[in-house]
């Protein structure tokens with residue numbers, strides 16, 4: 001690599017400080033993000049800034065629902081000791097090994113391994129490192145990924161535990177075989193973007209009139225696919241589906257999301273009832289860890305034309321591997337702020353390609369739309385070149401907090417052009433929403449709009 005920057009070389013660049021913040025937003029006040037399992041989420045994040053001895057910084061985050069963000073902040077601090085003082089070129093030259101160092105720290109590993117709070121923290125730090133790399137290269141992350149040679153890209157991935165499903169050599173060959181198509185696909189991406197679907201119409205806490213108005217709004221914006229939350233009573237679920245179908249008609253796509261509230265048999269029964277609304281998928285019908293349960297639900301529902309979507313809470317690449325091996329997924333939903341950041345997500349993309357399952361990234365939580373678009377754009381150019389059965393989730397909230405928010409045109413994500421992973425929050429956002437001392441939080445506590453934290 002050995003890139004000469006303005007003054008110092010990448011070889012001389014070191015990580016000299018890592019700052020971690022608890023940033024929260026009071027989205028529960030409007031029921032934004034509400035579903036059957038998470039009825040009052042405050043869409044929030046643990047936010048990591050990595051500083052170098054040059055003027056370049058990297059920004060990363062992991063998404064949370066409010067309470068508990070402070071626990072991830074502590075976990076990030078524990079992991080940051082492994083990153084501080086490191087030479088930047090050493091990390092990026094052998095990123096796969098560095099990722100393993102983070103996830104296999106001899107004592108911290110006990111807290112997971114590779115799952116839960118410690119892995120969410122890994123994701124925030126790893127995402128900040130990728131943002132840093134892309135900023136150094138002066139490219140948006142999708143373009144950095146596209147421009148890496150197959151060997152370089154594969155060197156960022158830890159194949160331990162998944163090489164039985166996909167070997168390193170197979171993965172390199174998979175990427176090599178698509179090289180000739182990259183330029184034309186990139187032109188297509190720059191011209192048309194990638195299709196989005198919206199969940200904005202479907203939060204469970206919204207009333208009928210709001211749902212109706214939002215469906216009309218997104219129809220006007222040319223959206224062709226709509227998702228709603230389900231998982232309340234049978235009557236309430238039927239009412240919601242009926243309402244949305246009345247506005248969007250049956251020629252557009254409808255997705256349903258149960259957010260893990262059902263048992264396996266219950267999921268099958270409930271979806272048989274809802275099949276008349278012709279949903280293309282049921283998302284997270286049961287526990288995200290239940291590989292065989294998902295497989296059984298899939299076998300029962302596929303004959304009805306309903307696919308299974310899951311992955312936003314899949315803890316790591318190993319469970320994704322089993323989901324794919326067990327034919328438990330029809331749509332694979334990676335989450336950019338869960339599992340161990342970009343490196344591990346790339347492993348899932350490659351396995352999904354081998355098992356011929358399309359990826360439809362989970363987004364909507366703060367920063368997720370901003371991040372997943374990069375991954376899906378890399379996938380389009382470097383792996384698939386197809387838009388069939390591939391949609392990126394979109395909600396129209398919290399984008400104003402980012403320096404480079406997503407751009408949606410004709411219901412498609414347009415490729416970001418600014419360097420980085422689109423993860424940098426604005427300075428005013430940090431001032432207002434740092435929890436609990438940010439200006440907005442202090443105002444809300446004072447006015448009684450939101451209860452102050454108790455000790």
Ligand SMILES: [Mg+2]
Pocket residue numbers: 257259283284312362
């Ligand atoms: Mg979901």
